[in-house]
Structures are given as structure tokens and as C-alpha cells.
Amino acid sequence: MSKYWNDKVREIEPYVPGEQPKDRKYIKLNTNENPYPPSDKVLEAMRNAVNGDLKLYPDPTCSELTSEIANYYKLDENEIFIGNGSDEILAFSFMTFFSKNKKILFPDISYTFYKVYAELFDLNYELVKLDDNFDIPLEELKKTNGGVIIPNPNAPTGKYINTESLKSLIEANKDRVVIIDEAYIDFGGQSMVKYMHEYDNLLVIQTLSKSRSLAGLRVGFALGHKDLIEGLNRIKNSINSYTIDRVALAGAKAAIQDSKYFEEITKKIVKTREKVVKELEKLDFRVLKSESNFVFASHNNASGKFIYENLKCQGILVRYFDKERIDNFLRITIGTNEEMDILIEKLRFILSNNQKEL
Amino acid sequence: MSKYWNDKVREIEPYVPGEQPKDRKYIKLNTNENPYPPSDKVLEAMRNAVNGDLKLYPDPTCSELTSEIANYYKLDENEIFIGNGSDEILAFSFMTFFSKNKKILFPDISYTFYKVYAELFDLNYELVKLDDNFDIPLEELKKTNGGVIIPNPNAPTGKYINTESLKSLIEANKDRVVIIDEAYIDFGGQSMVKYMHEYDNLLVIQTLSKSRSLAGLRVGFALGHKDLIEGLNRIKNSINSYTIDRVALAGAKAAIQDSKYFEEITKKIVKTREKVVKELEKLDFRVLKSESNFVFASHNNASGKFIYENLKCQGILVRYFDKERIDNFLRITIGTNEEMDILIEKLRFILSNNQKEL
Known part of the structure; x- marks a missing residue:
């Protein structure tokens, strides 16, 4: 102290x-x-990026990586935000979409960082209690609130919610942002990204740390309506213009390519x-x-x-x-x-x- | 919008x-x-760090890099904080040391990010006007305030303040933190780091982006009393546990070594x-x-x-x-x-x- x-x-x-x-x-x-x-192609791309150009700032808009992700998910480039791991994107999301006066909701047994963010940014929040089967009670997340965030699959339970149930959650929350934290989605679940163009209040957050074997690289990304992405960029550009280094950009791009x-x-x-x-x-x-x-x-x-x-x-x-x-x-x-x-x-x-x- | x-x-x-x-x-x-x-030794260290271990998280405490910087500046490891570029450290510093109720002071012509941080974090601030020679009027920074931040040398003027003048500034502000942003100190100025053990309210921030030719790597560091560093770590660990990737850690360490x-x-x-x-x-x-x-x-x-x-x-x-x-x-x-x-x-x-x- x-x-x-x-x-x-x-x-x-x-x-x-x-x-x-x-x-x-x-x-x-x-x-x-x-x-x-990680894939050999990732390592090769990174080695190639280790050169004298490191004297220059990286591309603050991460445009090549963004374009690769856009291509992979069939999205527009302005629907993608890149961050220093999905944790940074989560922090920025709390700063962008949530307000002090309205209670945000997330599960009581879930990624413990959510509570840390809510307290750091002075947000009101309510922990919604998992039921006895350790399932997230989705109906509870449909009551009046200032925003919802859940991991899918949930951590540490590993339990997955199907896309139809999540669609009804997003529809019930039209006036606020619903964040689906898909850090673990590639191990059996289905991403909500395919419904992205149906909802302007859905933000999907993913990471290269898990399924792409790149925890050591620190790259995550968010997918959502271009206005949500613009909001995240406003916060990012008020904190740090260049969050992803040149070598990480090259590695992340190769990782998305080598699906x-x-x-x-x-x-x-x-x-x-x-x-x-x-x-x-x-x-x-x-x-x-x-x-x-x-x-x-x-x-x-x-x-x-x-x-x-x-x-x-x-x-x-x-x-x-x-x-x-x-x-x-x-x-x-x-x-x-x-x-x-x-x-x-x-x-x-x-x-x-x-x-x-x- | x-x-x-x-x-x-x-x-x-x-x-x-x-x-x-x-x-x-x-x-x-x-x-x-x-x-x-950057030095060839930096590139070599980075290439060596591009390996299968990227599947694992980096060391969240950046201990090897911290130890290298401690050794270079003759400091203790707990007097060093590592960030994703000095911008991230500046943002964290505003979140750690400044409060809404007390006006912080910085020059009107200076690094424009200071104003962005002050507004983002709802801080009161006063822009202290450079004099007609574009010098920072240090006496103005000694009046009652909630914290002071100046770059030395100042940007965009390039003008430098000698260490004796800064010592008197730090002494006059014993009750609040004085941040000296030394992004450009290595091009002719003298760092305040050598007086660090005399003051527990001095935070020195440096970067590898300028003198170490590593703008593309995103590594900066702060030097200060261990309590100041602990405060920064509390904020960092409430936002993102792992901000520096494995390859950047290796490159930064080699850059400090190859003085x-x-x-x-x-x-x-x-x-x-x-x-x-x-x-x-x-x-x-x-x-x-x-x-x-x-x-x-x-x-x-x-x-x-x-x-x-x-x-x-x-x-x-x-x-x-x-x-x-x-x-x-x-x-x-x-x-x-x-x-x-x-x-x-x-x-x-x-x-x-x-x-x-x-």
C-alpha cells in the first residue's frame, strides 16, 4: 500500500x-x-518478420491480419478488432459498452476476470448463479440489464450453449451489447459469428491462445457490427496506438491462413x-x-x-x-x-x- | 456513433x-x-525465441527482462515495470497515481496523449503554458496539484531540462507522483534514474522504441520506488496478465544487454x-x-x-x-x-x- x-x-x-x-x-x-x-508456417512467417524493419512502428490498424480474418470468416474488415490477447479486448469492451448506472450480468462461476474489470471500471454488476447442473440460466440473463457477457463454452465448467439458445438471449437484449467470449469455441462448439449480420448488439471475442497454439504471442480478436468495432477502436486509440508488434502480426496472419x-x-x-x-x-x-x-x-x-x-x-x-x-x-x-x-x-x-x- | x-x-x-x-x-x-x-544480437535472440514454446503463455512477470534492466541501471527488480510500449505504461500510470479530485499538471505543448488519458480517465488537469522560448515553466509545476507529468526532453520541442532543475521539481511535489517521460533521454540528456533512490515519488518511463531501434516490438519500462511499481502491477493485473509476448521479451532482453x-x-x-x-x-x-x-x-x-x-x-x-x-x-x-x-x-x-x- x-x-x-x-x-x-x-x-x-x-x-x-x-x-x-x-x-x-x-x-x-x-x-x-x-x-x-504452432504450425510450422506460423514459425516461418515470424522468423521472416524478425528483421531490420523492427525499427519502424507496426501497422496500428493491423490491416493485413484483419483482412485475413475477414476472409476466413467472410466478414468486412471494419467488423474486426485486434487486441493484445482477448483479455485486453475484454477490458476495452467493458470500457466501451458498459455504464456505471446499469447493472451488467455475468455468471457467478465463470471467467473471474469479468468481475475484476467490472470493479476496476466502477460498473454495477450482478453475478447470475449457475444452476445445480452448472448451466448458465439464460432466462435470468434476459431481465433488464446494462449488458451481458458469458463465455461459451463457459470456463471453468467447459459447458457449451447451443446457438439457438444464444440467439434468443441476444434477441431479448436488443438494447444492450451481448458479448460471447469464445476463447474455447473451436473444441466442439459452434461460433456465433455466422449470425453476426443478424444482430448489431452481438460481440464475439476469440483468441489465438488456445486453438491456434499461440498463448505466447498475445493476439485476440473481436467480431461484431462495425459500430461496435469503431467503439473499441476509439478506446484502444485513447490508450495505446500500437498494441501488436510486427512479429506477432506476421505470426497471427499465418495462423489464420493455415486453418x-x-x-x-x-x-x-x-x-x-x-x-x-x-x-x-x-x-x-x-x-x-x-x-x-x-x-x-x-x-x-x-x-x-x-x-x-x-x-x-x-x-x-x-x-x-x-x-x-x-x-x-x-x-x-x-x-x-x-x-x-x-x-x-x-x-x-x-x-x-x-x-x-x- | x-x-x-x-x-x-x-x-x-x-x-x-x-x-x-x-x-x-x-x-x-x-x-x-x-x-x-536493431542490433544483430536482438534479431538473433528473437529468431531463437520463435519456437514451439509459443504454445505456452509468456512469463507474466517478465522476470528475465526485468533482471537485465535491473542489472543495467543498478536497481532492484521490484523497482521495474514492463509494459506494451511506454504508452501503455503512461495509461496505467494515469490510472494508478492520479485522482479525479486533484488537478494534474502537464505542459500545453507536449505529448498529446497525456490529455487523451486525462480525459479518458475523467481526471482534472491543467495545461501549463510553455514560455516564449518553448521552455516548460518549472515554477508553475510546483504549485498545489495532484501529480505532474512531463517528457524530458519534451516532445515535440526537443528541449531538455537538466537534472538539478528536475530534482527541485520532484522535491517541491513530495506529496504526489512526478512522472518523467524519458522516451528521448538517450540522445543527449541525462536520465533521472540515478536519483531514483532519493525520491519515492519519482517515476521514470523509458521505451525501447527510440534509442533501441525497436518501435516495432512494443516494449517500454518504468523505473521507480517499489511501491509505485506495485501500484502499476495492480492495474496491469486487473487488465491483462500477459502483455508482452515471448519473442518481444527475448528481443528486449538482448537489446538491453547489447548496450x-x-x-x-x-x-x-x-x-x-x-x-x-x-x-x-x-x-x-x-x-x-x-x-x-x-x-x-x-x-x-x-x-x-x-x-x-x-x-x-x-x-x-x-x-x-x-x-x-x-x-x-x-x-x-x-x-x-x-x-x-x-x-x-x-x-x-x-x-x-x-x-x-x-
Whole structure:
């Protein structure tokens, strides 16, 4: 605490990302990274962009990348906004579309950054309680509000809402913006982007961090009506004109281009997920139906904390949230088949030891 | 304008960076980029960082880069904050140290982004008028206020304030933060960083975009008392946990390490600047004393706008501000000797044609 901080800085509770310990080499299943490296074409494009032109500012409008995304999703270039990871776009969206006087709505069990943004920007908000099946109660999101934001699939549950249900949510909220945070959409869900031209209040946010294996690159994008995109640009250009560096622009463009590679690896991850779910169930886990690159699971006998701590000792990191209602769950990123085999083996070991102690 | 924007987004006037036209190849002397490429060691480090690990998030604490900067400036690691360009750090600083109820002070002719930040974050501010010599009237910055920010050297004037004068400014403002924006400090000035341990209210902000030839990389850093740095981290971690990508981290680290290269090229730029100043004066320009990688000059007969437009036709971009008191000036980045020779030649041509028309 410092006398030089303003009141806001004193009172906020910053977001805490998944741990990145450096004490030893872990199998990292805690931050939903992709277990497969980015496409070779991405690496090649990035290497080519490492040259003397780095002395010059990057294109502040990210026009080549924008054009590539426009082409991929059959959109106009002015319907696309590029940001330094989808987190930056989320922050800018809270600054652009939400106001102090109207309550925004988002799920109580969801991406915890939403609450951080709402508090940072002094917004009124209401946490809408997931039902007993950990589903988002969509009817609750249709009551009077100042904006809605949900991840689809939701994190950390992994649960997916179909497009028809989301259409009715967007229609019920015509007077405010509905943000669908599709960070995990490529692992089994269907993007709302195909309905974008039907709604001028829909903002879809995606990232290259998950399905495109580029968490280390920091690029996300938002898709929406050109007026929404213009609003985001007004905020961005009031904070930082150049948020994406030259090499990241080149890599992101190549990643969108090489859709074949990305489709292959997402398929592989989905296949591994289905296998892991079965194995976990055999080990007496309850696993929520996931359409993402992670599963959310609780054990019928052993506590989440116990398993988390024991896995860490065994060299495997998963995400544990010490939070009401989900403190018995673990969020486990889907790694390679080999990594998941090790996970299952370690779990079997930990649980059988636990059994002995009971 | 959209009904979905909040009031703030409607009313802000975003920053407008220097033009980046794509219609033809220009000699770019308009955005204060370095004319020399980054060090080969930087490019090599970046190429090495382009690998499969891009699938993983970067280190959110930027610890290796922080440690390199700490080593270079003989500081502790907790006295350093890394940002996505110094603009992002400036924005975070306005969010961390300034409050709505107390007027912050900055010069009327200065980096125009300060005003944008103040308005975006609803801060009270007062523009302190530069004197007739375009100097910042430091006494005016000692009156009661809620914080002070100045660039040193100032942009777009290029004028530098010595460290003794700044020490007295910082001492007179013990109860609030004084930010010295040292984007251009390496071209002849002395950084305040060496006095950092004497003051807990001093924040120094620097960038790799200018003297380190890395405008295309988007890395800046702030140096200050650990409590100030902690405040910045609280804001950063409430917006975006990972702002610097893996390749940028590697390049920035190598750039700080290779101080020899950076010293060489800044010396070259200073030498070119001194030569250009003389040439401009011979052509009847008034050139303000510059300690930066640009000069601010007005011609005794031809208007700034006329020269700017004619230079653009001739393939040379300089920065022209259509703004009271400085609308007869041009801000000209110092390029290579060859680029500046062409500039002088084109100016001679333009001015002699102008002469004929008078």
C-alpha cells in the first residue's frame, strides 16, 4: 500500500492467473494452453518478420491480419478488432459498452476476470448463479440489464450453449451489447459469428491462445457490427496506438491462413478429451460435459484440494479454485495423449493411496 | 456513433499517431523512429525465441527482462515495470497515481496523449503554458496539484531540462507522483534514474522504441520506488496478465544487454542532428535546441504547412501539428546522414521555388 496510489488501486483485487512455477519441470495442465506447437508456417512467417524493419512502428490498424480474418470468416474488415490477447479486448469492451448506472450480468462461476474489470471500471454488476447442473440460466440473463457477457463454452465448467439458445438471449437484449467470449469455441462448439449480420448488439471475442497454439504471442480478436468495432477502436486509440508488434502480426496472419493445421490439432485434442473423460469416470470422477480443451471434474471421495496438491508433488499442475461451490473440482487442461496417460496413472496412484488412508 | 457506446466513448477524442501512408515509399521522418536497425544480437535472440514454446503463455512477470534492466541501471527488480510500449505504461500510470479530485499538471505543448488519458480517465488537469522560448515553466509545476507529468526532453520541442532543475521539481511535489517521460533521454540528456533512490515519488518511463531501434516490438519500462511499481502491477493485473509476448521479451532482453550497439547508434544520430541543425539554420530555419532524435523548426518566410505538404510531394514525411503556437513548426526526425542530405536538398528546392513565387 502506498500513499501515492489512488483509491481505486487500493481497493481492487487483481486477477490471479494460473501458477507458472519455475522450481521444476511440470506437465502443465493448469492454464488451458494447447499441447501442440504452432504450425510450422506460423514459425516461418515470424522468423521472416524478425528483421531490420523492427525499427519502424507496426501497422496500428493491423490491416493485413484483419483482412485475413475477414476472409476466413467472410466478414468486412471494419467488423474486426485486434487486441493484445482477448483479455485486453475484454477490458476495452467493458470500457466501451458498459455504464456505471446499469447493472451488467455475468455468471457467478465463470471467467473471474469479468468481475475484476467490472470493479476496476466502477460498473454495477450482478453475478447470475449457475444452476445445480452448472448451466448458465439464460432466462435470468434476459431481465433488464446494462449488458451481458458469458463465455461459451463457459470456463471453468467447459459447458457449451447451443446457438439457438444464444440467439434468443441476444434477441431479448436488443438494447444492450451481448458479448460471447469464445476463447474455447473451436473444441466442439459452434461460433456465433455466422449470425453476426443478424444482430448489431452481438460481440464475439476469440483468441489465438488456445486453438491456434499461440498463448505466447498475445493476439485476440473481436467480431461484431462495425459500430461496435469503431467503439473499441476509439478506446484502444485513447490508450495505446500500437498494441501488436510486427512479429506477432506476421505470426497471427499465418495462423489464420493455415486453418488446416488448426483443424487437425483441435480434432486431436477433442479425441483425447473424450478418452480422458472415460478414464476419469472409471476412476470415480464426476466430469461435466465439456466442449473445450479442458474438463472440470470432482472426485466422489477425495477432495479437489487433496488431488491438486498430490498431483503437484507428482509433477502435474492442474487448476484448483478455492471458491464456494467449485472447491471440490479440478480444471484439467487436455494435453497430449502421453501427458494424459501419465495424469491418469498418477491419479490412480494418488487415489489408491488415499483409499488406504481412509 | 452508436447507441451501444457509453457516454465516455462518445465524448473522447482519441490520439492520432503520425501518418503511415501506404501509397508510396517515403523517407519517414515523422514518427521519431530510429533510422538504424536493431542490433544483430536482438534479431538473433528473437529468431531463437520463435519456437514451439509459443504454445505456452509468456512469463507474466517478465522476470528475465526485468533482471537485465535491473542489472543495467543498478536497481532492484521490484523497482521495474514492463509494459506494451511506454504508452501503455503512461495509461496505467494515469490510472494508478492520479485522482479525479486533484488537478494534474502537464505542459500545453507536449505529448498529446497525456490529455487523451486525462480525459479518458475523467481526471482534472491543467495545461501549463510553455514560455516564449518553448521552455516548460518549472515554477508553475510546483504549485498545489495532484501529480505532474512531463517528457524530458519534451516532445515535440526537443528541449531538455537538466537534472538539478528536475530534482527541485520532484522535491517541491513530495506529496504526489512526478512522472518523467524519458522516451528521448538517450540522445543527449541525462536520465533521472540515478536519483531514483532519493525520491519515492519519482517515476521514470523509458521505451525501447527510440534509442533501441525497436518501435516495432512494443516494449517500454518504468523505473521507480517499489511501491509505485506495485501500484502499476495492480492495474496491469486487473487488465491483462500477459502483455508482452515471448519473442518481444527475448528481443528486449538482448537489446538491453547489447548496450554497446545502442551507444554507437545514438552517438551517430546526435552527430547527424548537429549537422542538420546547422544546415537548417543556413536555410533560414529557426531550430529549437534539441537533445532528442528530432528537431523542431520553423522557417522565417515559408509556412510550416507549405513545407510539410511540399516535402510530402517530394517523398519525405515530417510531422506537422495544426495547433496554435506551433502551427508554423515542423518536427523532423533525425534519419541517416543520407536521408538528411536528401531532406536538405529538397528543402532548398522547395524554398527557392517559394522564393520565386513571393
